[in-house]
Amino acid sequence: MPITQRFFIHFIIAVTIFSSIIYILFRYNYQQATSIYTTINADYRRRPECSCTRPELLPLVSNLTTNSAETSSFHCSQYANHRGPNQRIISVSLFGPKENKMFQFNRSLNFLNELINDMNKVYSDGFTLRIYHDNTINTTDIVCPIECQNPNVDFCNMNSKLFIPPKIWRFIPAGDPLVDIMMSRDLDSALTQRERSAVNAWLASNKSFHAMRDHPMHGVPMLGGMWGFRPSLNANLSRIIHNKIHREDLIKNYGGRNDQTFLANEIWPHAKSSIIVHDSFLCKSNFGQQPLPFPTQRPSFNETNCFIGCVRPCCGFGRPPFGECPKDCRPKDHPEWVYC
Incomplete structure (x- = not known):
């Protein structure tokens, strides 16, 4: 066989092999990209257990949710991730009788509805x-109807993080890079205009x-349901808390x-140099x-x-649960506020 003909055959074989490799790589990358896109853009508005669909959110302008390895550690829900950055969060823990001897399902559900x-x-x-919760809260019967009726509510299942004590679940947004402002609150306490x-x-x-x-009994640096943090002002500290x-x-x-011992030992040493504390009784502590x-x-x-x-x-009976607040704890321009 002439050299020119052999060279042409080898050239055709090489081109065929190269084209096959390119095609295989393209198909693999396309499938990977499609898989990632599907994971991120699957119908995040509906949980598999739900028959209802939540409202559409604005398209994401951040790629924070695309890094599944990173987001898995602070993940709340797919819908919560699609809210994107700069979230303003109020967080509570809701957990069942194994960890909470005071738990009564109907009572806790009433507290939750009042909080909403x-x-x-x-x-x-x-x-x-x-709402950071355990499997006591049934997705089909509780989570689905509440989330679909309330676009400002996200349930976060903690079943994969049960090593974290339940009362500390509500602190997790402090380490979430999608969160701008977080405030930890108690499920059984009202949100008020005074607050x-x-x-x-x-x-x-x-x-x-x-x-x-x-309250005169609020004698700790930070109460578990009465503190807040702005991760956007200190991303490094947010990561430390996480x-x-x-x-x-x-x-x-x-x-x-x-x-609250966790807050006193692990958070307060960092917080006290950049904090506003409002105190009506223990301002001299x-x-x-x-x-x-x-x-x-x-x-x-x-x-x-x-x-x-x-x-x-609480209250509403005309009987003060405590006495007058100290004069030093009253506003300078309102010394007459004996109940400050």
Whole structure:
């Protein structure tokens, strides 16, 4: 066979092999890209267990949700991820009788419905309620109807993170890079205008943290259901908090009712240099910072929820649950606020 003919045959074989390799690589990459796109853009509006569909969200402008290895550690739900960055979160923990001896299903569900009503009145300006829960909460019967009826509510199943104590689940948004503002609250306590005024004062500042103490018994640096953090102001500290919460050998020491011990030991040393504290009784306590008076006067004791953090139902009987607040804890321009 002439050399020219052999060269032509070899050339044809080489081109065929090269084309086959290119085709295989293209098909593989296309399938991978399609798989990623499908995972990210599957109908995130409907959980597999739900017959209802949630409202469409604006298209994402961030690629944070595309890194599944990264997002898995702070993942709440697919819908929550599709909300994108700059989320404003109020978070609560909801867990069952194994970890919570006080748990009563109907009572907890009533608390949750009341909290959602509060959200719609007090935090209607772009805040989302995240509910971190265990498998006590049935997806089909509870999660689906509540999420589909309330576009500002996301349920976050913690079944894959049960090593984290339940009362600390609600702290997880502090380490979430999709979150701009987070506030940890109690399921059984009302969200009030008095609280919102204090939160507004904090958000108008350049301080990373917020804490409230509104009762003579609120004698700790930070209460588990009355603090907030702005991850957007300190991304490095947000990552530190995330790592602390997810470090099994550390977090196991803060089970049960030790969520406030976790805050005192692990968060307060970082927080106290950049925090606004509103304190109506213990403003002279030696926690290492100078508290401020609440910007609004306390509601009448004839009204319900006369102090922040009280368990429903509270107050409303005309009998003060405590005495006058100290003069040093009253606003300088309102010394007459004996119940401040």
